[in-house]
Amino acid sequence: MDLTAALRPVVAALEASGTPYAIVGSTAAAAWGVVRPTRDVDLVALLSPGEMMDSFLDHLAGSDLYVPFAEARRAAQEGGSFNIIHAGSGGKVDVFVGRDDFARERLSRRVGDEVLGITTWVATPEDVILAKLQCRLASRSEVQWRDCVEIAATQDLDLPYMRSWANRLGIDDDLQELVHAVETG
Amino acid sequence: MKRRNPPAVPADTAPEAWRVQMRAIANRSVHDRLAEWEAHNAAATRSEQRAVLRRHPDYSDRQVMLARARMRYGDELVLKVWPDDPLVDI
Numbered sequence: 001m002d003l004t005a006a007l008r009p010v011v012a013a014l015e016a017s018g019t020p021y022a023i024v025g026s027t028a029a030a031a032w033g034v035v036r037p038t039r040d041v042d043l044v045a046l047l048s049p050g051e052m053m054d055s056f057l058d059h060l061a062g063s064d065l066y067v068p069f070a071e072a073r074r075a076a077q078e079g080g081s082f083n084i085i086h087a088g089s090g091g092k093v094d095v096f097v098g099r100d101d102f103a104r105e106r107l108s109r110r111v112g113d114e115v116l117g118i119t120t121w122v123a124t125p126e127d128v129i130l131a132k133l134q135c136r137l138a139s140r141s142e143v144q145w146r147d148c149v150e151i152a153a154t155q156d157l158d159l160p161y162m163r164s165w166a167n168r169l170g171i172d173d174d175l176q177e178l179v180h181a182v183e184t185g
Numbered sequence: 186m187k188r189r190n191p192p193a194v195p196a197d198t199a200p201e202a203w204r205v206q207m208r209a210i211a212n213r214s215v216h217d218r219l220a221e222w223e224a225h226n227a228a229a230t231r232s233e234q235r236a237v238l239r240r241h242p243d244y245s246d247r248q249v250m251l252a253r254a255r256m257r258y259g260d261e262l263v264l265k266v267w268p269d270d271p272l273v274d275i
Contacts, residue, residue: 001230001250001254027222030221030222031215031219032215032218033210033218035222036222037229038226066266068265083262085254085262085266087266087267089250090250090251090253090257090258116219116223140189142191146191150207153193153207154207155211173189174189174190181190181192182193185194185200185203185204
């Protein structure tokens, strides 16, 4: 599964279409402290329907990628995600279409870095933690919690920013517990 | 505070050892961490490939890739991405 072969054309298409995006999830977590194998690369992208989506898809057309055009257009209209897969190797990129304030905020704070030899954008450690805490609200995933602990224990975090968003995302208690756990660990 | 989550320090790790580990991780550059992540992914890939080949020593590289894709992504997605290939045994 060649993640580079999948990610490189997707990043190029996002850049060429002027779409704000950032790598999130476990790949972003690896940048900030948690290193474990991942099966794919997750992106949040502010792909809006119309010209931007058309341009993004045009740049992917004819490549060695599986791109579900209808699903992608639907995600841009209604929210959600779609998979892009490099047919030659099976490498997969999951694109989550951001539509809410938190997605826009995450992308306004993204940082430039090199991932898999590709110059790209990565979500900040604060936003990786917030997204993981939000994601595990229902599942209470211990793996996600462990990711958050290790990022929080190894990065200087902007806690006022995180508390503000934790309140809006309904994860105040988990963030408070995370900070307490790391401080007393 | 009523705890709803596991403690920061894993049960199999002494608190001082955990702090040493966290300091070591904190001192590494983003570049180094991502390089390690790439190495982990490559190792996981090789391990999965060997596992498929142990079960199916006659498989070609493409069949190994399709078997891994079937394990990771499920039949529905595999049939969409590779509609001309039969589903291989995993």
